[in-house]
Amino acid sequence: MGNVLVVVEANPDGSLRKATLNALGAAGAIVKRTGGQIHAVVVAVDARPLAQAVAPYAVSVVYTASGPSFEHGLAEGVTPAVVAAVRAAKADFVVGAATAFGRDVLPRVAGKLQAAMASEVLSIEGTGSDFTFTKPLWAGAVIGTVKLSSPIVVLSVRPTEFQAPAAGSAGEIRELQLEAPAPMRTRFLDFKQVLSTRPSLTEARVVVSGGRGTKGDFQPIEALADALGAAIGASRAVCDAGWQPNDLQVGQTGKVVAPQLYIAVGISGAIQHVAGMKGSKTIVAINKDPDAPIFTVADYGLVGDLFTLIPELTAAIEASK
Amino acid sequence: MDFALAPEELALRDAASKFAREIIRPKAAAFDASGAFPEAILRQAWELGLTNLTIPDSVGGNGIGHLAQAIIAEEISWGCSGIGSSMTAIDLGLLPIVLHGTQEQKERLLKPFLKSFRLACFGLTEPGAGSDAAGIKSSAVREGDFYILNGQKQWITNGGVSELASVFATTDAAKGRSGIICLAIEGNPPGLTRGHHEDKMGQRASNTTTLTFENVRVPVANRIGAEGEGFMVAMNTLDNSRPLTAMFAVGIARAAMEHAIAYAKERMQFDKPIATFQAIQFLLADMATDIEAARLLCLKAAWQLSRNERSTQTSSHAKRFAADMAMRVTTDAVQVFGGNGYSKDYPVEKLMRDAKLVQIYEGTSQIQRLVIARELLRP
Amino acid sequence: MALKILVTAKRVEDSESKIRVNAQGTGIVTEGLRYKLNPFDEIAIEEALRLVAKHGGEVVAVSVGSKDVHEQLRQALAMGASRAIWVNQVGPLDQLAIARCLAKIAEKEKPDLAILGKQSIDGDQGQVGPYLAEMLDWPQATFASKEDSLESQAEKSKTPALQLSTDGKEITVVREVDGGLQTIACTLPAVVTTELRLNLPRYASLPGIMKAKSKTIEEFTPATLGVDATPAITLLKVAAPPERKAGIKVPDVAALVDKLRNEAKVI
Numbered sequence: 029m030g031n032v033l034v035v036v037e038a039n040p041d042g043s044l045r046k047a048t049l050n051a052l053g054a055a056g057a058i059v060k061r062t063g064g065q066i067h068a069v070v071v072a073v074d075a076r077p078l079a080q081a082v083a084p085y086a087v088s089v090v091y092t093a094s095g096p097s098f099e100h101g102l103a104e105g106v107t108p109a110v111v112a113a114v115r116a117a118k119a120d121f122v123v124g125a126a127t128a129f130g131r132d133v134l135p136r137v138a139g140k141l142q143a144a145m146a147s148e149v150l151s152i153e154g155t156g157s158d159f160t161f162t163k164p165l166w167a168g169a170v171i172g173t174v175k176l177s178s179p180i181v182v183l184s185v186r187p188t189e190f191q192a193p194a195a196g197s198a199g200e201i202r203e204l205q206l207e208a209p210a211p212m213r214t215r216f217l218d219f220k221q222v223l224s225t226r227p228s229l230t231e232a233r234v235v236v237s238g239g240r241g242t243k244g245d246f247q248p249i250e251a252l253a254d255a256l257g258a259a260i261g262a263s264r265a266v267c268d269a270g271w272q273p274n275d276l277q278v279g280q281t282g283k284v285v286a287p288q289l290y291i292a293v294g295i296s297g298a299i300q301h302v303a304g305m306k307g308s309k310t311i312v313a314i315n316k317d318p319d320a321p322i323f324t325v326a327d328y329g330l331v332g333d334l335f336t337l338i339p340e341l342t343a344a345i346e347a348s349k
Numbered sequence: 350m351d352f353a354l355a356p357e358e359l360a361l362r363d364a365a366s367k368f369a370r371e372i373i374r375p376k377a378a379a380f381d382a383s384g385a386f387p388e389a390i391l392r393q394a395w396e397l398g399l400t401n402l403t404i405p406d407s408v409g410g411n412g413i414g415h416l417a418q419a420i421i422a423e424e425i426s427w428g429c430s431g432i433g434s435s436m437t438a439i440d441l442g443l444l445p446i447v448l449h450g451t452q453e454q455k456e457r458l459l460k461p462f463l464k465s466f467r468l469a470c471f472g473l474t475e476p477g478a479g480s481d482a483a484g485i486k487s488s489a490v491r492e493g494d495f496y497i498l499n500g501q502k503q504w505i506t507n508g509g510v511s512e513l514a515s516v517f518a519t520t521d522a523a524k525g526r527s528g529i530i531c532l533a534i535e536g537n538p539p540g541l542t543r544g545h546h547e548d549k550m551g552q553r554a555s556n557t558t559t560l561t562f563e564n565v566r567v568p569v570a571n572r573i574g575a576e577g578e579g580f581m582v583a584m585n586t587l588d589n590s591r592p593l594t595a596m597f598a599v600g601i602a603r604a605a606m607e608h609a610i611a612y613a614k615e616r617m618q619f620d621k622p623i624a625t626f627q628a629i630q631f632l633l634a635d636m637a638t639d640i641e642a643a644r645l646l647c648l649k650a651a652w653q654l655s656r657n658e659r660s661t662q663t664s665s666h667a668k669r670f671a672a673d674m675a676m677r678v679t680t681d682a683v684q685v686f687g688g689n690g691y692s693k694d695y696p697v698e699k700l701m702r703d704a705k706l707v708q709i710y711e712g713t714s715q716i717q718r719l720v721i722a723r724e725l726l727r728p
Numbered sequence: 729m730a731l732k733i734l735v736t737a738k739r740v741e742d743s744e745s746k747i748r749v750n751a752q753g754t755g756i757v758t759e760g761l762r763y764k765l766n767p768f769d770e771i772a773i774e775e776a777l778r779l780v781a782k783h784g785g786e787v788v789a790v791s792v793g794s795k796d797v798h799e800q801l802r803q804a805l806a807m808g809a810s811r812a813i814w815v816n817q818v819g820p821l822d823q824l825a826i827a828r829c830l831a832k833i834a835e836k837e838k839p840d841l842a843i844l845g846k847q848s849i850d851g852d853q854g855q856v857g858p859y860l861a862e863m864l865d866w867p868q869a870t871f872a873s874k875e876d877s878l879e880s881q882a883e884k885s886k887t888p889a890l891q892l893s894t895d896g897k898e899i900t901v902v903r904e905v906d907g908g909l910q911t912i913a914c915t916l917p918a919v920v921t922t923e924l925r926l927n928l929p930r931y932a933s934l935p936g937i938m939k940a941k942s943k944t945i946e947e948f949t950p951a952t953l954g955v956d957a958t959p960a961i962t963l964l965k966v967a968a969p970p971e972r973k974a975g976i977k978v979p980d981v982a983a984l985v986d987k988l989r990n991e992a993k994v995i
Binding site: 039040100102103104107127128129131132133134135136137138139140142143144145146147148160163164165166167168169170171172173174175176177178212213214215216217218219220221222228230234256264267268269270274275280281288289299300306309310311312318323324325326327328329330331337340341344345348 | 743866867876
């Protein structure tokens with residue numbers, strides 16, 4: 029046994045969300061020990077296209093549940109279908125990415141299954157089929173190793189910590205037989221997308237983030253991000269002040285990012301911000317305060333006024349293209 | 350003997366500490382630099398019930414005990430003693446009424462302070478009467494239902510902004526202290542002139558002015574206590590407020606020590622944090638001992654007040670020891686910071702300037718010693 | 729249409745305290761730690777108080793833990809909650825057990841809404857809200873936020889961000905989701921969990937603290953609620969996160985570009 033069910037997530041445009049592949053990577057780490065199979069479940073208005081998109085990624089069976097009550101991925105509607113897939117897949121593990129969707133739906137699924145759950149899982153450890161999981165505690169100040177003892181366990185995993193599997197031969201797609209859905213008590217009213225031509229924050233190769241030091245003027249940061257093809261992030265102070273949308277907040281309570289290059293501009297480096305970006309491969313800090321804590325995590329630090337240095341850096345990068 | 354605080358005392362401390370940390374401290378340096386009056390902060394403090402602590406529950410006050418008042422005073426002054434002085438000066442102005450007012454006076458004069466944000470001040474000191482408080486020259490001459498008040502008061506905290514002033518004057522200078530009365534002056538009566546805001550060395554956010562009275566008519570109904578009781582009213586007021594003033598010193602010193610500890614851990618010399626050097630460690634250790642000792646003296650004085658015990662000697666111990674202690678601790682904190690400590694870019698020089706005032710106001714350290722000696726040498 | 733709102737008041741380590749691994753690696757050093765009300769719960773309490781100020785009703789605060797949690801319940805009461813419920817439980821607890829206790833209390837209290845922090849800042853699990861919603865079979869709106877910034881006029885005037893329909897049967901919630909803001913409506917009773925940007929919680933006032941002294945704290949235990957609190961999660965060990973060591977400071981932009989290109993090879 030030891031089957032894993034991965035909950036598949038779509039982007040707003042209906043395409044497969046990359047973080048799902050990372051969750052499949054985590055599932056791979058589990059079945060390597062249990063010898064079980066990886067199953068997946070797609071719950072959507074029309075689940076078939078997404079099922080076809082995910083089928084090649086080391087998945088034995090993709091269960092589909094299609095219907096109007098699944099629109100917008102509301103937890104109340106999605107949960108019964110995921111639980112039906114858990115039964116169909118005879119899964120002992122339910123895994124999803126720790127995205128807003130995953131953080132909303134997975135604990136509700138766990139509630140239905142009376143299952144213990146570990147959130148924001150960083151790694152899968154232990155010997156043989158005796159599993160333990162590591163996860164951040166106290167905003168990442170320490171890493172805890174936990175053991176879950178319920179018959180079925182649920183995990184939300186940090187996408188940045190798990191490698192996506194390679195595509196191979198496509199698994200089987202099987203439609204779930206569901207009971208008639210109960211009337212929904214949750215109504216979708218609106219979605220205001222934060223439109224951006226830039227890459228998405230959690231998936232970008234380069235992220236340029238601004239903090240309080242910008243005094244709300246993100247123009248230099250935008251120019252630098254454009255020159256680097258980077259996503260834009262922000263510190264909590266910036267989002268709290270309403271200078272940038274909340275969606276851009278990098279930190280323990282915002283987005284956790286791990287790009288190849290992270291440039292922190294005018295960010296002091298509060299622990300909760302650092303927790304959201306310290307997985308980055310290379311960190312650059314630009315700050316006028318030479319004692320700012322951000323310099324203790326940066327590979328390269330530059331002390332000075334961002335309003336002079338950032339345009340200079342932008343120009344240097346443009347010039348070298 | 351129980352050193353544990355009650356749950357609500359801890360909760361009050363936490364509330365005051367949060368206000369000091371999140372509201373007062375971030376603005377303290379700016380108000381110190383400009384000397385501007387921190388009205389918005391005082392208003393917010395009033396909304397949260399952090400002022401008017403001495404108004405009794407019998408007139409709708411919050412029933413905050415003496416110990417809790419002292420604990421709150423430490424937290425507020427840790428944030429900024431200048432802003433804190435403006436807060437406690439309200440209570441100092443109201444205390445004569447709290448302690449010696451009739452029920453009618455309490456209802457009429459204190460209640461408005463609970464209903465809306467307003468400030469009070471305490472007018473005892475004069476240009477020619479500081480430590481010699483009984484030597485005041487301001488005169489009050491009775492004319493029917495009024496006293497005609499003439500004279501000048503100096504170093505009056507909240508003097509420029511108060512809506513109620515407790516003012517001390519003499520009906521007969523020849524009678525000395527037994528000629529003194531206490532009058533509550535409401536609003537801006539004709540003949541009252543408020544001087545300009547003094548450009549002080551420290552506690553610069555508190556508003557400090559002179560008050561000049563020229564034939565100001567004060568209703569007899571606003572006399573607090575009987576004729577001749579004014580000096581006693583003033584001394585009882587100061588006995589009540591002295592533990593709080595002493596706690597101001599504790600708050601200032603604690604802030605200085607915390608800055609010094611943080612700096613000593615960070616500042617590298619000879620490739621080591623200076624906190625690893627015994628010379629620095631001894632400075633920090635002495636700070637901690639002195640602060641603890643001063644705090645306990647203050648709490649004992651407050652505890653005596655809460656039991657209606659005579660606390661004159663203890664509160665003078667507390668005021669004298671705490672004020673001198675804060676001066677020493679803040680001076681040493683500047684020393685730990687070295688050259689940086691002498692710069693306004695770092696927070697400790699402000700604390701040193703602030704501490705100096707606690708050795709002077711509400712009874713200088715020398716006057717406290719006189720009080721202590723008098724108690725010791727009582728026949 | 730008066731609302732009855734259940735809120736949580738979890739006791740957590742103050743994030744300004746230094747969280748360090750203990751010598752045995754079994755937990756954190758608790759000596760010298762300060763504790764406070766979970767900041768997400770504080771936001772939940774604030775929102776509940778604003779809703780009740782607008783629509784009438786009462787806020788009931790719940791906490792699960794040792795007697796120490798009275799401090800957090802008292803804070804909720806000082807902020808304005810009407811009464812408090814304490815589930816007395818010493819020893820480790822997991823989210824499942826906490827949610828089961830809350831579900832039993834909800835069955836007794838029959839609130840219109842349960843508002844919880846989206847997570848607590850110690851375990852960072854973020855599970856109790858959805859667990860509770862599923863156990864009660866209520867709809868859920870996680871990550872409640874708002875479009876207005878925290879410096880807006882609406883925030884200054886303490887307007888609730890959650891909108892109750894005129895018939896009082898539905899609550900509209902703006903949710904912070906990936907890529908934007910989603911607005912949904914849930915039929916009451918419902919569970920809402922709060923994001924950081926929902927509101928700025930009020931300070932407990934001194935009169936509030938003094939009044940809280942006389943408000944009641946009702947006591948239960950998991951056993952009296954009929955809940956098996958045996959944890960299904962065991963914390964085996966804790967470790968410090970891998971340290972990122974400080975790098976170097978570069979003198980100017982040219983040096984930075986050179987390092988990024990030739991040493992880090994990221995541009």
